[in-house]
Amino acid sequence: xxxxxxxxxxxxxxxGQNVTLSCEQNLNHDAMxxxxxxxxxGLRLIYYSQIVNDFQKGDIAEGYSVSREKKESFxxxxxxxxxxxxxxxxxxxxxxxxxxxxxxxxxxxxxxLTVV
Amino acid sequence: xxxGEEDPQALSIQEGENATMNCSYKTSINNxxxxxxxxxxxxxxxxxxxxxxxxxxxxxxxxxxxxxKKSSSLLITASRAADTASYFCxxxxxxxxxxxxxxxxxxLLAVQP
Numbered sequence: 083x084x085x086x087x088x089x090x091x092x093x094x095x096x097x098g099q100n101v102t103l104s105c106e107q108n109l110n111h112d113a114m115x116x117x118x119x120x121x122x123x124g125l126r127l128i129y130y131s132q133i134v135n136d137f138q139k140g141d142i143a144e145g146y147s148v149s150r151e152k153k154e155s156f157x158x159x160x161x162x163x164x165x166x167x168x169x170x171x172x173x174x175x176x177x178x179x180x181x182x183x184x185x186x187x188x189x190x191x192x193x194x195l196t197v198v
Numbered sequence: 199x200x201x202g203e204e205d206p207q208a209l210s211i212q213e214g215e216n217a218t219m220n221c222s223y224k225t226s227i228n229n230x231x232x233x234x235x236x237x238x239x240x241x242x243x244x245x246x247x248x249x250x251x252x253x254x255x256x257x258x259x260x261x262x263x264x265x266x267k268k269s270s271s272l273l274i275t276a277s278r279a280a281d282t283a284s285y286f287c288x289x290x291x292x293x294x295x296x297x298x299x300x301x302x303x304x305x306l307l308a309v310q311p
């Protein structure tokens with residue numbers, strides 16, 4: 083049963099704590115992404131990775147960190163430096179089509195992070 | 199930065215009516231994609247249109263692309279209550295990271311039974 087799995091579904095964090103959101107895919111996709119979605123808004127790119135051991139900052143990387151040690155996994159750490167971390171976080175993956183880029187992304191079901 | 203702006207922000211129609219959503223973007227693109235998001239869930243891919251295509255159909259969906267105006271539209275025909283969701287356009291910028299998707303702000307569609 084192929085897909086992309088995010089965990090946990092809900093996460094509560096105290097101010098000043100780091101938390102790590104999990105994202106795993108068994109679709110054999112090279113590219114993986116993290117997006118943040120605030121209520122009633124679109125998705126903003128945090129980080130993306132096109133190959134193991136390499137990743138690039140998106141538009142809102144400050145206060146976040148990632149790693150890509152395995153092709154299947156792309157965890158996101160929300161650090162205490164992120165001043166407004168309460169949001170819905172979405173992980174996605176896609177095949178990497180070098181020639182055309184004409185491939186779709188597959189999304190996980192999201193993690194809702196709340197700072198208490 | 200968000201590449202796309204969608205219009206309208208919210209749309210309410212009756213079952214059986216058609217729904218049209220528009221998306222404008224800022225830079226040249228490789229392709230434009232439309233996604234659907236049910237409340238509190240992940241996004242699901244609906245349709246992809248390449249920069250050299252002008253129109254594409256998939257079931258009750260029709261997408262048009264006008265690269266000269268940097269705009270696209272999504273038409274859902276004969277809408278159903280189950281079509282209620284948010285709809286997002288996303289672009290893959292030309293010459294950028296191969297699969298880097300940049301999303302618009304979305305249109306919230308409510309289909310009344």
